[in-house]
Amino acid sequence: MRKFLAIVLCKLGRFAGRLVGKGSSLPGKLALKVCPDILSRVRLPEHIIAVTGSNGKTSTVEMIAAILRADGKNVIYNQEGSNQIEGVATLILTHATLGGTVRADVLLLESDERYARYSFRHFHPTEFVITNLYRDQLTRNGHPEWVYDAILPAIHPETELILNADDPLSSCFARGHEKVQWFGLDRCSIDLDAPSGAYHDGAYCPVCHAPMEYDYVHYNHIGAYRCAKCGHQKPATDCTATAVDLDRGVLTIDGAVTVDLAFRSIYNVYNILAAYAVCRRAGTAAETAAGVLSNYLLKNGRMQTFRLGSRRGTLLTSKHENSVAYDTNLRYIAASKEDCTVLVIVDAVSRKYFTSETSWLWDVDFGQLNAPHVKEVVLSGRYCNDLAERFSYTEVKNWRVQPDIAAAAAELKAAGDGALYVVTCFSDRDKLLSHVEKEA
Numbered sequence: 001m002r003k004f005l006a007i008v009l010c011k012l013g014r015f016a017g018r019l020v021g022k023g024s025s026l027p028g029k030l031a032l033k034v035c036p037d038i039l040s041r042v043r044l045p046e047h048i049i050a051v052t053g054s055n056g057k058t059s060t061v062e063m064i065a066a067i068l069r070a071d072g073k074n075v076i077y078n079q080e081g082s083n084q085i086e087g088v089a090t091l092i093l094t095h096a097t098l099g100g101t102v103r104a105d106v107l108l109l110e111s112d113e114r115y116a117r118y119s120f121r122h123f124h125p126t127e128f129v130i131t132n133l134y135r136d137q138l139t140r141n142g143h144p145e146w147v148y149d150a151i152l153p154a155i156h157p158e159t160e161l162i163l164n165a166d167d168p169l170s171s172c173f174a175r176g177h178e179k180v181q182w183f184g185l186d187r188c189s190i191d192l193d194a195p196s197g198a199y200h201d202g203a204y205c206p207v208c209h210a211p212m213e214y215d216y217v218h219y220n221h222i223g224a225y226r227c228a229k230c231g232h233q234k235p236a237t238d239c240t241a242t243a244v245d246l247d248r249g250v251l252t253i254d255g256a257v258t259v260d261l262a263f264r265s266i267y268n269v270y271n272i273l274a275a276y277a278v279c280r281r282a283g284t285a286a287e288t289a290a291g292v293l294s295n296y297l298l299k300n301g302r303m304q305t306f307r308l309g310s311r312r313g314t315l316l317t318s319k320h321e322n323s324v325a326y327d328t329n330l331r332y333i334a335a336s337k338e339d340c341t342v343l344v345i346v347d348a349v350s351r352k353y354f355t356s357e358t359s360w361l362w363d364v365d366f367g368q369l370n371a372p373h374v375k376e377v378v379l380s381g382r383y384c385n386d387l388a389e390r391f392s393y394t395e396v397k398n399w400r401v402q403p404d405i406a407a408a409a410a411e412l413k414a415a416g417d418g419a420l421y422v423v424t425c426f427s428d429r430d431k432l433l434s435h436v437e438k439e440a
Contacts, residue, residue, distance in 0.1 A: 003042075003100055006035035010093035024082035028089030040122035042092060042100040045107045048123065049278060052111040052151060053131030053170065054144070055325055056271045057083070059298050060131060061110045063275035067292045068106055071284045077108035085118045106282070113147050116154035124156035127281055129274050130163055133170045134201050134220065137321040144169055144201055162278045164270065165237045166218060168225045169206045174235070183270075183277040184234065185241040187216050187224070190266065190335075195221040196327070196365075207232045219266050219331070220324050239277035244269055246335065257286050260294040263303050265332045267325075272296075302426065306436040309413035311341075313420040313436060320349060320425040323363035330368040333421050339373050341412060345405060345424035347381030347431055358386040367394045375418075376400070380408040381428065409435035 013027030031038055051061050061077055068075045078091045088109055096102045111119050113133075130151070133144045148169055155161065161177055164170050165184035174180045195202055195217050202221030205212050210229035217223035226233035243252035249261040251269055259272060272293050279289050297303075304315040316329040333342060344366075349356055361383075369377055377399035379387040384403045391399050402408040409432060412420060422432055 002035040003038060004098060006031040006038045007042075007093050007096055007098055007100065009034060010090060014090060014094045024078070024080045024090055025084070025086040026090075028086040028091075028093065031089055031093055032086065037122055039089060039092065042096050042102060044092070044102050044123055045104045047106040047127070047282060048109070048125045049106060049127045049129070049282070050109045050111050050116070050120070050125035051129040051131065051274070052113045052116050052154075053129075053164075054113065054134050054136040054147070055319065055322065056131040056267065056274065057110045059268075059302055060129065060271045060274045061108060062298060063271065063293060063296060064279060065108055066296065067275060067279040067284055067289045068108070068282065070292045071279075071288050073105040074103075075106045075108055076102070076104045078110050083110040083112040084115045088119045111154075114150045116151050120154045120156070124154075125159050127278050128155065128159045128161050129278050130161065130170045130173060131270065131274055132164050132167045132222065134167075134324055135322070136319070136324075145206065148172065148206075160281065162274065162281065164222075164274070165235050166222045166224070168202045168212060168221070168232065168234075171235065172206055172232075175207075181239065181277060181281060182235050182237045183239040183273040184237040185218055185244060185269065185273070188218070188241070188244040190244065190246060191216040191218055191223065193217070195223075205230060205232050219328055222270075239273060239280065241269055241273055253286075253290070257290045258294075259290050262295045262297050264335075265328060267328050304429075304433070305439045306433065307439065308409060308420060308436045310417040311412065311420045312418075313422060315422045315424070315429060315433065317426045317429060318423050320346065320427065321360045323360060323365075326364040326423070327368070329423055330365060333374070333423075334368045334371050336419075336421075337373055338419050339375055340419035340421055341376045341378065341415075342369055342374055343378045343380060343408060343412065343420065343422045343432070344387060345381040345408075345422065345428050345432060346383040346387055347405065347428045348425070349383060356383075358383055361386060361390045364390075366391060366396065370395045370397075374398070378402055378408055378412065380405050381424075381431075405431045406435055 010027040010031040051057050065075050065077050076095045078087055160179040162181050165182040202212055205227035208230040213226050215224040224234045242255045246264040249264045251259040276289050302317045306313040318326040318329045379401045384401050388401050
């Protein structure tokens, strides 16, 4: 009876929530109050794919769903990004019959890295993708090794892990685990000789804490690592980016499969690899996966194109309190080589704790915008003065402050044409997008 009541309550709550544009977590929370072990009482699909990690979860999940649906599979997933146990419960129970059977071929779950152990207490994924682990939202997550320890209890011996071979920390999940598939990049033209960024989480081996050595680095500390003391090193990959040409926007997987990149970023390459790898393990043909991924434009708003008057605009979401995300998007702008204006918006610092803590801005390499093709940088939002103080310590000279986002948009619209890049967090993006014309 409790199972039945929990399912009915969740369905009613979800229906009511949709009427007011909310309700992705509360229905599941209520259902769990009625029946705490409800997730062990429902019949789930044969394939349960989970995705977690510091960055790339939402984008990777969206691409996996698109590939599997193109392959004819009925896929349900937490499209709204509600990725803690309450959101997972809402998704599952909303799609369950009153008898408790989830009618789908694949249950696909984005899972918050800190709360995966709670989501998977009563069931376990058949495939578990872990994208990466590095510093992210310090107030909430602390050190990456703490996040690693939080994920570890969520891993079941029967689950097949799909791991980033180029990440020295998340690759440790393979230790003592029998079922592992690896994805990663071979050496490519954009590589660095040594780790970059304000801090270097890969400086020491996560296994024995001896100094880590690198043959090459794709970004930050993600690359070909090896520890001379204990032997922890990048493993051989099962799904490999054998060639990456970001200038031409072409990715080659396993030396044979070509994917055209709609977004020419190293982040996008890793998300594509993760999605491709797990879908191949789920039985999707290579040509089907590549066909979906070629020129795929994300629908989750992480990267959007728009018009602002006669300007061509590109929105790049750079998760606040995450310098790696910022650095990668700034690197994308620096590599574009086209004359452009850059608008940086910081209007809400922490999406969860609202601490007004901006020290993370000093970890971001804004100096990458000191490039001849970057004609102007505009700093906007509530924390524009914090941004201004940070920029005063860079070599970038052509920056100015416009606190009001609407006014900044109006000024840029009136200033003429040319490329415009907007760098902000997804919690702030609509404050700009409400003033522009979005492209389909």
